[in-house]
Every structure is written in structure tokens, then in C-alpha cells.
Amino acid sequence: MTQTRVFEHRTLLAHPRETVWGWMANPGALQRLNPPFASELVSGPTNGLAVGSETRLRIAAPGALGLFTGAADGFLRTVLPSAVTGRLPDAAAPRLPWLARHTAYEEGRMFRDEMVSGPLASWVHTHLFEDAAPGEADTADGRPGTVVLDRVEYALPAQSLLGRVPGVGGAASAKAHALFEAELRRQFAYRARVLAEDLDFHAAHPGPLTGGPRRTVAVTGAGGLIGTQLCALLTSGGHRVIRLVRDPRSVTGEDTTLWDPLRGTVDDRALGEADVVVNLAGEPIAGRFTPEHKEAVHASRVQGTRTLVDAIARLPQEDRPALVNGSAIGYYGADAGTGPFGSGLAEELEPGSDFLAGVVADWEAEARRAGELGVRVVTVRTGIVLSPAGGMLQQMLPLFLAGAGGPMATRGGKSHDGSPWVSWIGEDDIAGILAHAVLDDAVSGPYNGTAPEPVTAKEFARTLGSVLRRPSALPVPGFGPRLLLGAEGAAETVEADQKAVADRLLASGYAMRAPGLEDALRHALGR
CATH class of the missing domain: 3.30.530.20 (START domain)
Structure with missing residues (x-):
């Protein structure tokens, strides 16, 4: 028995x-x-x-084994060409x-x-x-x-x-x-x-759960890493979410509807029902910076935002929803460091001059057009999101869990220890920041979606190694990222040096869940 x-x-x-x-x-x-x-x-x-x-x-699988296999599978599916990943069996992540x-x-x-x-x-x-x-x-x-x-x-x-x-x-x-x-x-x-x-x-943020008003929120990119958690946070609070999807097979009821960002089509009726539109759609940045990939990254963000703003313009003034638009700290440029005044990257600075900075500047410019229509516009410049389910942390986990992790050997940075600055944010916090922007009508303009305690790449590696109980002193050769992403892609992503400040976000009343890196990593990894 x-x-x-x-x-x-x-x-x-x-x-x-x-x-x-x-x-x-x-x-x-x-x-x-x-x-x-x-x-x-x-x-x-x-x-x-x-x-x-x-x-x-x-x-x-429990413990480190489950983290390793899941992260390794996610890493392969992120960096390998779709023609290869499409043939990977689900068993690759047991x-x-x-x-x-x-x-x-x-x-x-x-x-x-x-x-x-x-x-x-x-x-x-x-x-x-x-x-x-x-x-x-x-x-x-x-x-x-x-x-x-x-x-x-x-x-x-x-x-x-x-x-x-x-x-x-x-x-x-x-x-x-x-x-x-x-x-x-x-x-x-x-x-x-x-x-x-x-x-x-x-x-x-009073809503139906606590006797406050119910918001209807239309969300693009709802199935992504951040969008999934944002939608769950809003609906668990009693708010209604309308998911804008591109695959007809994903339309499962009244709260999902089709849009095609590149062809400029969207369901105007759904937008008219919404109090706020959250736009998180965009081609994943990870990948070699080929001309085709760069065009897809730019078009998916800029044309997608243009499609939404044009649809908002077609609505009667009283039906126009506010717009909370995705953005990124890539706005400041990969070599921004601590900014021109050495105090950190604040929202009023001008954009950088590299490829991703140009993408984000164009992205935000399209979103600001909605402000000319008399609606509230928020752009959230997201930092490096910490989750074992995707992004940079997922890509680092296999190496660290194998005992071979360490700071990336890069061109150096402007920090006190000579390594690049890393502006990070916990997965729960970025969902919370976006929901805060949705539900608080006083929030407007650009905000850095980053934790108030950025760290250097060396400090990040040391903290992750401590949380995982693995060594973290051996620098990881830079040729690996450059081989996968190309020189430009590596320089603008894994080697980026950006110390963003979260002062404006905190002043808006958002209560940070995990302001410190160690606490955020322990929560995300169950350590």
C-alpha cells in the first residue's frame, strides 16, 4: 500500500x-x-x-536540474534559427x-x-x-x-x-x-x-477587488514573457483584458481579437471598448543583427504602434483610450554608461546614436502621436527582465549552473570596477509597473522600468553565483555572444553599459517589490 x-x-x-x-x-x-x-x-x-x-x-525536475534543462532549452529556442527550433522536440526540456x-x-x-x-x-x-x-x-x-x-x-x-x-x-x-x-x-x-x-x-490601485472601478485594457504582446504576467495581474484584480492577437487560431472568445500590425489592421471596436491600450508587441531582439532581422525589429515596433495610434485617431474623442507603450533603456545607447552628468540615465536625456537607440526613439515618437489626439501616453523603458522563463537570465543560467559562469569579457564599462552597468528589473515588478501605468491616471510620459539599484556586470555575476551556490569569478569569453549575435548585436545587448535611474517611477507612487538584486534573483529562482 x-x-x-x-x-x-x-x-x-x-x-x-x-x-x-x-x-x-x-x-x-x-x-x-x-x-x-x-x-x-x-x-x-x-x-x-x-x-x-x-x-x-x-x-x-526539482532543484538545479529543472532550472538547467528548462533554461538550456529556452536558450536554444531563442538563439537558433526558427528552421532549427521548429524541429526541436518538446522533450528537449524534460x-x-x-x-x-x-x-x-x-x-x-x-x-x-x-x-x-x-x-x-x-x-x-x-x-x-x-x-x-x-x-x-x-x-x-x-x-x-x-x-x-x-x-x-x-x-x-x-x-x-x-x-x-x-x-x-x-x-x-x-x-x-x-x-x-x-x-x-x-x-x-x-x-x-x-x-x-x-x-x-x-x-x-482600487479596482473591482476592493470596490473600485473596473478598467477594460486591450493588450498586444499578451502572450509574451511580460504580457502574460501583466494580463494575469490585471484580471486577478477584476479588470477586463482584451488580447489583440495575430493568429486566427488564438481567437477564443469575446476577449481576444485579431490585428495585423504590419498591414495596419486592428479591431477598432475593441479599442473603442478599452480604457487603456498596452502595446508590448515586437519582434524579439535576440538574434544576429542581419539587415533582415534589424528591419523586422524596427518595423514590428514602429509600424505596430502606428497601427494602434491611427486606430485611436479614428475613434470619437470620448472613446479614445490611453496608451501605455513598450519601450526600452536601449533608448540611451549601448555606451551611455552613467550619462553625461555621471548621475545615471534619466528620462529627459536625448536618445543615443546606435541601431537600438534609433529603434526605440522611433517607437516612442509613434506613441507620442497619440498625445496629440488628447489621450494620456506612457512609455515604459524596460531594463533587463529577470526570469528563468526568458531573457538574459535564462541564457546565463546553464553556464552558471554548470559551474562555468562569470562576468562577460567585454570592451569594459564606465563603472567603478571597469565592467558595464546592468539596469535590471524583476518580472513581477515590470508587470506591476505597467499595471501601475494602466491604473493610475496621473502617470504620463516616459519612465525607466528598472530597479533603483543597478549593478555592474561583475556584481551581477557575483550575486547570481552566490544565489546559485556556484563559482562566478571566471570571465566568460566574449567571442560566444559575438558568434551568436554578431559584433553589432553583442555590442548593443550583452555588452551594453547603461545605468538607468528609477527616481521618476518611485516618485509616481509605485512601490517596488524587489529593489535589490539578490532578493529579486532568489525570488525568481526559488532560492
């Missing part, structure tokens, strides 16, 4: 139970709670928290399918999901919601806070056989459970932090 064990995690929240329950019941909550270092949400929940609702996930079904539900009190198929012998997860004791976690208005108790009953595969191995069975079984529960603690600590910080964000 397979022995079932019980794991419990308790989360204390200074928010009333009806608010916590409402957040959990809203679309997007599961995406927000899903740790990127541990699993990938494939689909669902099909019917919210109701009995019978199903969710499909892909589960990574994640196991998981199907869960909700089997119990009590409004405001509990719900339960059970594994239907997956890598474990059994899994039953009961989510319990109770009022906190008086004084334990009171809300801002003095009401009782909430205790969320996650109770997991599980059995490991081949557990009964393992326990019967002569001489080592008991010890081996105990070790397997200890490792598995350590992984559960990592995941539930991540979930608890996201839940608390999302609730704090929505309390500071």
Missing part, C-alpha cells in the same frame, strides 16, 4: 477574507501563483474554482505533464484540486481560508486579516517499493520525502509572496 504524507503551508495576509477569496477566484490568479522555476501553465482552469474545472501544467481537477468547493472557505495524471502516485491539495485571530494580521481598517492554509496529501512514485529495499529502504524513503518537501517549501514561499504583494498592489 502506498503511504500518503501531509505537507502544510500557512500564509498570513493583512487583507479581508472576501478580498483574498475574490483574488483567488478571478482569472489570472493561477498564472500569478505559478513559479516559473518549477512549472509552466499550459491551460486552465477551465471553470475557475468550480468542481470539475481542470488545469494542465508542465512540471520541471517537463512532465500534469492534469489536475477540482473536486470540492465551499464559497469563501475552501476548494480542492486533485492530480488526475502526473508524475506522483497521488496528490490532493486543499486550500483553506479563515479569518486571522484578532491582532494577528489586521487590515488597514482594523478588520481581521486572512489565514490561507495549503494542505497537500501526496504519495511519491514507487514509494512502497523504495521503502522495502533491504538495509537502505527507510533512509532512502526519508531522503526522498525530505527533498520533495524542500521543493514544496520553495514553491509555496514563492506563491505566498506573490499573493501578498499582488493584494497590496490592488489595495493601492
Whole structure:
């Protein structure tokens, strides 16, 4: 007989139970709670928290193995030509399918999901919601806070056989459970932090969850790394998101609609329903800077933004939505360093002169045209986003986890240690910054979407090595990035030297979730 064990995690929240329950019941909550270092949400929940609702996930191997294989697969799919990546099997990143079904539900009190198929012998997860004791976690208005108790009953595969191995069975079984529960603690600590910080964000930006107005937000690039989290953050707060997609197969209901940024077509009706449009669409920058790639990077951003602004212009004045447009710190130029005054790169500076700076300047110029139509325009100049699911961090992880990581050997930088400045931002923070721009009507103009504590490349490598418990002193030869990206591509991306400041963002009232690099990395990687 397979022995079932019980794991419990308790989360204390200074928010009333009806608010916590409402957040959990809203679309997007599961995406927000899903740790990127541990699993990938494939689909669902099909019917919210109701009995019978199903969710499909892909589960990574625990610990460093899962991080390594997932990051290596993501890196290959980013840097290799599409003709090659299209033939890569899903097994290149060994994640196991998981199907869960909700089997119990009590409004405001509990719900339960059970594994239907997956890598474990059994899994039953009961989510319990109770009022906190008086004084334990009171809300801002003095009401009782909430205790969320996650109770997991599980059995490991081949557990009964393992326990019967002569001489080592008991010890081996105990070790397997200890490792598995350590992984559960990592995941539930991540979930608890996201839940608390999302609730704090929505309390500071009143919406349906807290008795405030509901916004309708049209989003391009909704399926990307940042767009996925932004949409989930907004919908879990009760707001409506309309996703603008290019593939007809992705149109699944009233809240998805087609657009073609290069042909200049978009659903004017959908934009007319929106209070705000968020434009995050654009060809990925990673790749060799060939003339074709550079044209795709430029056209996808500039013509896409032009398509949206032209559509906004066709709408009656009273129906025109605000525009929150993507941008990047590439605006300042790859060699910007600390700026002309040595105090950091602030939003009022002129753009740089290299290729990416020109792309971003043209991109922002198209967005500013919407301001001439009498609508609010925000451009968010995003830094290096920290996530194991994509971007620079994903590309660095395999080397660091193999013990061969270190600072990139570059042309040098203008920092105190001679290496380039790295202006970074946590994945949850960039989603929060964009949502802040959507929901706060006082936010207008350009903002650096970066953390307030930029670091040098050497400091970044040292901190990542410490978080992963791997060496990080050996410089990584620069020929690797140049081989993959070409000299121009490497110079403007991995070798870029940019120290952006976040003063204007913080002054707007945004509360940074992870202002320090070590904390941001530990959260993103479950360390």
C-alpha cells in the first residue's frame, strides 16, 4: 500500500477574507501563483474554482536540474534559427505533464484540486481560508486579516517499493520525502509572496477587488514573457483584458481579437471598448543583427504602434483610450554608461546614436502621436527582465549552473570596477509597473522600468553565483555572444553599459517589490 504524507503551508495576509477569496477566484490568479522555476501553465482552469474545472501544467525536475534543462532549452529556442527550433522536440526540456481537477468547493472557505495524471502516485491539495485571530494580521481598517492554509496529501512514485529495499529502504524513503518537501517549501514561499504583494498592489490601485472601478485594457504582446504576467495581474484584480492577437487560431472568445500590425489592421471596436491600450508587441531582439532581422525589429515596433495610434485617431474623442507603450533603456545607447552628468540615465536625456537607440526613439515618437489626439501616453523603458522563463537570465543560467559562469569579457564599462552597468528589473515588478501605468491616471510620459539599484556586470555575476551556490569569478569569453549575435548585436545587448535611474517611477507612487538584486534573483529562482 502506498503511504500518503501531509505537507502544510500557512500564509498570513493583512487583507479581508472576501478580498483574498475574490483574488483567488478571478482569472489570472493561477498564472500569478505559478513559479516559473518549477512549472509552466499550459491551460486552465477551465471553470475557475468550480468542481470539475481542470488545469494542465508542465512540471520541471526539482532543484538545479529543472532550472538547467528548462533554461538550456529556452536558450536554444531563442538563439537558433526558427528552421532549427521548429524541429526541436518538446522533450528537449524534460517537463512532465500534469492534469489536475477540482473536486470540492465551499464559497469563501475552501476548494480542492486533485492530480488526475502526473508524475506522483497521488496528490490532493486543499486550500483553506479563515479569518486571522484578532491582532494577528489586521487590515488597514482594523478588520481581521486572512489565514490561507495549503494542505497537500501526496504519495511519491514507487514509494512502497523504495521503502522495502533491504538495509537502505527507510533512509532512502526519508531522503526522498525530505527533498520533495524542500521543493514544496520553495514553491509555496514563492506563491505566498506573490499573493501578498499582488493584494497590496490592488489595495493601492482600487479596482473591482476592493470596490473600485473596473478598467477594460486591450493588450498586444499578451502572450509574451511580460504580457502574460501583466494580463494575469490585471484580471486577478477584476479588470477586463482584451488580447489583440495575430493568429486566427488564438481567437477564443469575446476577449481576444485579431490585428495585423504590419498591414495596419486592428479591431477598432475593441479599442473603442478599452480604457487603456498596452502595446508590448515586437519582434524579439535576440538574434544576429542581419539587415533582415534589424528591419523586422524596427518595423514590428514602429509600424505596430502606428497601427494602434491611427486606430485611436479614428475613434470619437470620448472613446479614445490611453496608451501605455513598450519601450526600452536601449533608448540611451549601448555606451551611455552613467550619462553625461555621471548621475545615471534619466528620462529627459536625448536618445543615443546606435541601431537600438534609433529603434526605440522611433517607437516612442509613434506613441507620442497619440498625445496629440488628447489621450494620456506612457512609455515604459524596460531594463533587463529577470526570469528563468526568458531573457538574459535564462541564457546565463546553464553556464552558471554548470559551474562555468562569470562576468562577460567585454570592451569594459564606465563603472567603478571597469565592467558595464546592468539596469535590471524583476518580472513581477515590470508587470506591476505597467499595471501601475494602466491604473493610475496621473502617470504620463516616459519612465525607466528598472530597479533603483543597478549593478555592474561583475556584481551581477557575483550575486547570481552566490544565489546559485556556484563559482562566478571566471570571465566568460566574449567571442560566444559575438558568434551568436554578431559584433553589432553583442555590442548593443550583452555588452551594453547603461545605468538607468528609477527616481521618476518611485516618485509616481509605485512601490517596488524587489529593489535589490539578490532578493529579486532568489525570488525568481526559488532560492
